[in-house]
Amino acid sequence: MKFLFGGKGGVGKTTVAAASALYWANRGKTLIVSTDPAHSLADIFETAIGGNETRIRENLFALEIDAQKSLAGYKQKLLTQYHRTMQEFELDLDSYLETIEHNPGAFESAIFDEFAKHLLRTDYDTIIFDTAPTGTTLRLIFMPEYLDSWIKFLIQSRKGILKLRDMLVREKDPVIETLYKMQEQFQQIAAVLKSDETKINLVLNPETLAYEETARTMKTLAFYHLPVNALVVNRIVDENFPYRGYLKSQQKILDKLQAKFFEMTRVNVPFLGEEVKGIARINELTRYVEKLFR
Amino acid sequence: MQKIRHWLANKMRAFYRGLLLFFYGSFQLSLKQHIEKEMARRMDFFMLICFGDLIGLPVPNYLSFKLLPFFLKEFPYWQRRMAKGKQSVYDRMAEYAREF
Numbered sequence: 001m002k003f004l005f006g007g008k009g010g011v012g013k014t015t016v017a018a019a020s021a022l023y024w025a026n027r028g029k030t031l032i033v034s035t036d037p038a039h040s041l042a043d044i045f046e047t048a049i050g051g052n053e054t055r056i057r058e059n060l061f062a063l064e065i066d067a068q069k070s071l072a073g074y075k076q077k078l079l080t081q082y083h084r085t086m087q088e089f090e091l092d093l094d095s096y097l098e099t100i101e102h103n104p105g106a107f108e109s110a111i112f113d114e115f116a117k118h119l120l121r122t123d124y125d126t127i128i129f130d131t132a133p134t135g136t137t138l139r140l141i142f143m144p145e146y147l148d149s150w151i152k153f154l155i156q157s158r159k160g161i162l163k164l165r166d167m168l169v170r171e172k173d174p175v176i177e178t179l180y181k182m183q184e185q186f187q188q189i190a191a192v193l194k195s196d197e198t199k200i201n202l203v204l205n206p207e208t209l210a211y212e213e214t215a216r217t218m219k220t221l222a223f224y225h226l227p228v229n230a231l232v233v234n235r236i237v238d239e240n241f242p243y244r245g246y247l248k249s250q251q252k253i254l255d256k257l258q259a260k261f262f263e264m265t266r267v268n269v270p271f272l273g274e275e276v277k278g279i280a281r282i283n284e285l286t287r288y289v290e291k292l293f294r
Numbered sequence: 295m296q297k298i299r300h301w302l303a304n305k306m307r308a309f310y311r312g313l314l315l316f317f318y319g320s321f322q323l324s325l326k327q328h329i330e331k332e333m334a335r336r337m338d339f340f341m342l343i344c345f346g347d348l349i350g351l352p353v354p355n356y357l358s359f360k361l362l363p364f365f366l367k368e369f370p371y372w373q374r375r376m377a378k379g380k381q382s383v384y385d386r387m388a389e390y391a392r393e394f
Contacts, residue, residue, distance in 0.1 A: 078362065109356035157339070178361060
């Protein structure tokens, strides 16, 4: 099973994701992956977590995607692997690779690459993704479709060349094979994202801004045929909360949610007062998050 | 007799070879050259849309990043060709866009 937690910034995606991870860790091997460039998994678990899988406790592993590192790694691999060819032809690819590294979109693509790698993993029973705020995550989810159209164009161009080349010589073309492989991978990822195995959960606070953004996100996701599994309404205060105005506006949003998303699974998580940090505190949350998985 | 036959056979073979070359030159060769030329042109375009950054043309290049190894040997020649060409790069781009 794969769970994605998305939503507006600061609503508690990481907290809910961490609580779910603890829940699933009691039932099987679990990995929690942060796709946000500004990671906060390490802060909530109060341990250092890097680009490699780090053991948090029994059956629970965490990982923070380091796109910069993976880009640099790929570049280094290329430079060492083709060092001789480059010397032979007096090529200076350093500046080119530098441009690629800092090109708009390259960073996102690198994150997507890593995300895809973990999405297709089978060595964990459950993988939980703690994502970046809405916009970035939506781009991440739709990335296979964007890239697919560009790769189709590349394949079409390459086919035109091969049609001519086949008249002269017949041999395998590694370029088009690579392109096909990439396309296949994108389609596979899109399929996994759309399958029942992947469940997208949205986290929100009972506030207008979070509510509106969630509604918009759901619309966009529905447009691409990606259903939302459940809504997690985080930080709901009770009657003892001193500010009456906040209580009133919260009630309004909860009524709105009830009216608009009555058929959806909604999970209410109360405001716990003290900040949720460290495994013991996150554990308190698991009994609320549990309802998500029934 | 033997000599004459040998001479004749040689002549015939030469004639046959010449005939083949004639047809090859008049039909096949021009066709092959044409195909090769067209293929080279398209190959240049393909490299342009993949590695435009190398000659200062911004293209979405993360995907072509992975195709880099296959084109490594072609780069210097390609760069020279692109720099030498009478048409500007944008003209070529437009020409290519028209094909699709």
